[in-house]
Amino acid sequence: MDTKAFREGFRDGIPIGLGYLAVSFSLGISAKQAGLTPLQGFVTSFLENASAGEYIAFTLIGAGATYIELCLMTIIANARYLLMSCAMSQRFSPDTPMIHRFLVAFDLTDELFGIAIGRPGYLNPYYSYGAFLVALPGWSIGTAAGVIAGNLLPGDIVKALSVSLFGMFLAIIIPPARKDKVVLVLIIISFAASYLCSRLPVIRDISSGTRTIILTLIIAGIAAWRFPPQTEITPENADAQKEQGADV
């Protein structure tokens, strides 16, 4: 048990847990519309841990969808986690016991993936567990509260709280962009492409989860083909960067 990493994970998980509380609160409102009880909302959020995926699930459940439809849409809405899981598989030390792979996968979300992958060196599962300890309750309790309270908080506050998630994304992607110009250019291209795809007719009707998958495959694919990283990013030289005081 690595208590230092656990505490760091807990600390970094706090903004995530708070953001989750707000986002899942509004998710709870759609769970209520689908006819779920607070406990059912809690259990769904505890077990699925996905905003877009759950939103789609609640919509489908409310509409009385078939089990097959629900399964297929869950795969599509959550397909980006397949990519993140591949990326994470490369950052585990060969010495880390297998059980940690099963446990870390349980709460592999955009934000928890982001903070784990943003740390230098091999993944430390205890860092992730520390973050899970705040993120999981935040997410599940928020959903249950949303079902119970409906619209308790004023809409403006809910909206402002949901921005905390995007602030965290920025804190993850911007510092590396300062050091790696390819990453900087990729972020700008991603912003522009994502904006266009959300506004252009026909394309904008594709769900945002699916758009995220398609854009990720295309942009990261072209970048990997044309601009492979100059220095191979390995846990070893990421550690070296840290020792030089770089803020990875």
Place this chain on the structure above:
Amino acid sequence: MSGNIYIYIAIVAITSYLIRVLPLTLIRKPIKNRFIRSFLYYVPYVTLAVMTFPAIIDATATPLAGALALIAGIFMAWKGLGLFPVAIACCIIAYLGGLIF
């Protein structure tokens, strides 16, 4: 609701866990292929960037409030502030921006 709610919940729980756990547990060795390594290195940045914009301006009371939060967030992250300060500042700016604009 026409199906059984607990079967619905089981389906989303099992499906979403399999998506997350299969690559992590099946890919045990370091991937040697240079393209795949590079691709996986770039994936998180592209995914998070795509999810941030324009979602941030669509999430706030007005697009301008979201744009202000975005610019402030980029600036603070560039200056090396951590997750928590950037996240909180973005919330406050989005809220105030929503009141003013």
